[in-house]
Amino acid sequence: MDAPRPITPPGWYDDGHGQLRWFDGSEWTQHTAPLSRPAAPQPPARPAVQPRAQVRTEDLVPVKRSKxxxxxxxxxxxxxxxxxxxxxxxxxxGAFDSEPLERTYADFSRAEASQDCAALVAVTTQSFRDDLYDEPFTCASLAARPPVSREGDPMWGVRFGPIGILVVEETGADDVDDYDDFSSSETYTFIREDGRWKLDSSD
Structure with missing residues (x-):
């Protein structure tokens, strides 16, 4: 004889389609119900905040101040x-003693105004004279030009070994009776040559 089939008692069962279905003990019915969702997991409880321990003055470690x-x-x-x-x-x-430079500048101004070629050559370099007149300098070219009257007020000077710098506030003209032709601040560079200071360039 065959063994008796187990009898499934009536009840709600998962029908495999995401829902519950009523089984009446012999067959499935049309009655369905939603599957109950599992309860959401509860977050773990936070530990209780411990009160901050009181710090005693004698427990403090002295901190050395930074050096x-x-x-x-x-x-x-x-x-x-x-x-x-x-x-x-x-x-x-004595680098800030600009008196030697000022003397050279004064000699240059006098030589230019009087058109004294020898005196002008004595206190200037060839490159300075060529730049001054925008042409190769000769005594004949100096004599052919009108005299230049130049007055300067030295403002500041310094010497570094064989090099000197002198800043001069200048007024001057090509005509002795007219001092309004030019007015400017000139920076002169000097070099020590043949035992004396000479004008080498101007800006």
């Missing part, structure tokens, strides 16, 4: 002094 607090100002002061040393050295060596 930079007092070292940095000293470094800045020393750097400023070192930066000023070249200027101090120039001053003490």
């Amino acid at each position: 930079l607090v007092w070292i940095l100002p000293i470094v800045f002061v020393v750097a400023a002094l070192v930066g000023a040393l070249p200027a101090i050295a120039l001053w003490s060596s």
Whole structure:
């Protein structure tokens, strides 16, 4: 004899289509119901906040102040002094004494106004004379030009070894009686040549 088939009791069962269906004990019916969703997992409970422990004064570790607090100002002061040393050295060596340059400039102005070729050659370089007259300089070319009257007020000068610089506020003219023809600030460069200062260029 065949073994008896197990009897499935009536009830709601998953019909494999995402829903529940009623089984009456012998066959499936048309009655359906939604599958119940599993409950959403609850987030884990946060641990209780522990009260912050009181810090006792005797437990504090003393912190040493950085040495930079007092070292940095000293470094800045020393750097400023070192930066000023070249200027101090120039001053003490007489580099800012522009009197020799001023004398040369005055000699040049007199020679140009009087058209004294020998005096002009003595205080200027050939390149300066050529640039001044925009042509190769000769004593004949100087005599052929009208005299230039030039007055200058030296403002500042400095000497570095065989090189000198002199800034002059100038007024002048090609006619002795007219001083309004030009007025400008000129920067003259000097060189030490043959034992004396000579004008070498102007800007």
